[in-house]
Amino acid sequence: MKSSLLPWVALAVSLEFVLVAGTLLEYEGEERVLVNNKCKCTTVTSRLVPSKENPDEEILERNIRITVPLRSRQNISDPTSPLRTTFVYRMAELCKKCDPVEVELGGEIYEAQQSTSCNEPETCYTYNRDKCYTTTFPFIYHGETKHVQAALTPASCYAD
Numbered sequence: 758m759k760s761s762l763l764p765w766v767a768l769a770v771s772l773e774f775v776l777v778a779g780t781l782l783e784y785e786g787e788e789r790v791l792v793n794n795k796c797k798c799t800t801v802t803s804r805l806v807p808s809k810e811n812p813d814e815e816i817l818e819r820n821i822r823i824t825v826p827l828r829s830r831q832n833i834s835d836p837t838s839p840l841r842t843t844f845v846y847r848m849a850e851l852c853k854k855c856d857p858v859e860v861e862l863g864g865e866i867y868e869a870q871q872s873t874s875c876n877e878p879e880t881c882y883t884y885n886r887d888k889c890y891t892t893t894f895p896f897i898y899h900g901e902t903k904h905v906q907a908a909l910t911p912a913s914c915y916a917d
Contacts, residue, residue, distance in 0.1 A: 762822075783893060785854050788803070789802060789804060790802050791803055792852050797823075797846060801852070802820045802822075806818045825844055829841045829883060833882075834892050842884060850879075852860075854870070854871040854872055855871075884909065889908065889916075890908070891906050892907060893907070
């Protein structure tokens with residue numbers, strides 16, 4: 758029974774996404790943030806603007822802002838790794854929504870995701886300030902070397 762409802766759940770989630778996208782009509786001329794991916798340092802916004810060909814029509818303008826972290830490491834948790842020289846941006850990956858959404862179908866509530874690739878690890882180009890990153894380093898004390906773990910993002914690793 759539940760597996761037969763899965764396509765309907767996916768459709769409902771997709772329709773919810775369309776309805777959310779449809780709310781742009783209410784905010785004429787106002788720029789709306791669609792994606793703010795701190796891991797990839799990207800922001801995608803959109804707004805309705807008058808068409809250059811026909812001023813009576815409005816077209817959807819989408820702006821993509823990418824901040825390239827020039828001193829980013831290949832492994833951001835290892836300060837000794839080489840500098841990153843390749844940055845890959847795919848719109849499908851930037852816009853994926855992995856947080857489960859509750860959808861009611863036939864009087865029952867189901868959880869659904871808007872993306873199928875949520876279990877794959879994401880390559881980050883900079884620290885996500887909401888995530889705790891640590892590394893180990895050699896610490897010499899009284900001639901004895903110990904490997905100590907240190908927080909690279911202390912604000913997100915320790916409670917207030």
